Amino acid sequence: MSEKIRVGKILRGFGIKGEVKVQIITDEPEKRFKVKKVLYLKQDETFLPVTITSVRYHQSNVLLSFADHPDLTSVEGYHGCELFIDRKDIKSKDSVYAFELMNVSVYKEDGSLVGVVSDILDTGAHIVLRIKTDAKDVLIPYVDRFIVRFDQTKNILVIRWMEGL
Secondary structure, X not given: OOOEEEEEEEEEXXXXXXXXXXEEOOOOHHHHOOOXXXXXXXXXXXXXXXXXXXXXXXXXXXXXXXXXXOOHHHHXXXXXXXXXXXXHHOOOOOOOOHHHHOOOEEEEOOOXXXXXXXXXXXXXXXXXXXXXXXXXXXXXXXXXXXXXXXXOOOOEEEEOOOOOO
């Protein structure tokens, strides 16, 4: 089975027609939540494929209906379940997603280890990586000025170190 990426969490059933209110956990909801798109609902430790039949945005959430789920009773057991997509559905070879940077080893250009990415902060302007070092945490913006390369196969990030960081 291919790796799954979390895109939402079902908060509760909504209305009598089998809609679910979903907390959005993706930066591209318009791509992830589309009619006819297949999501994977994780219930216990199994992934149940569900096909979206309707999409409506409500406040900061999305309301979804699934095929073969015609009423509130058919979705009431999904409260708290998370929704996933296949990783292969989002990946282009040149793109990097923030979640892929978690727990990555970070090195300076000279090959010395800086630390490990322990958190990812979204400032709105760009992503900032919190790197846990032996001495302290360091914040590095994920921008061309600091990032030399990211090797996804080896899980290594090489940065341009600047004094004072």
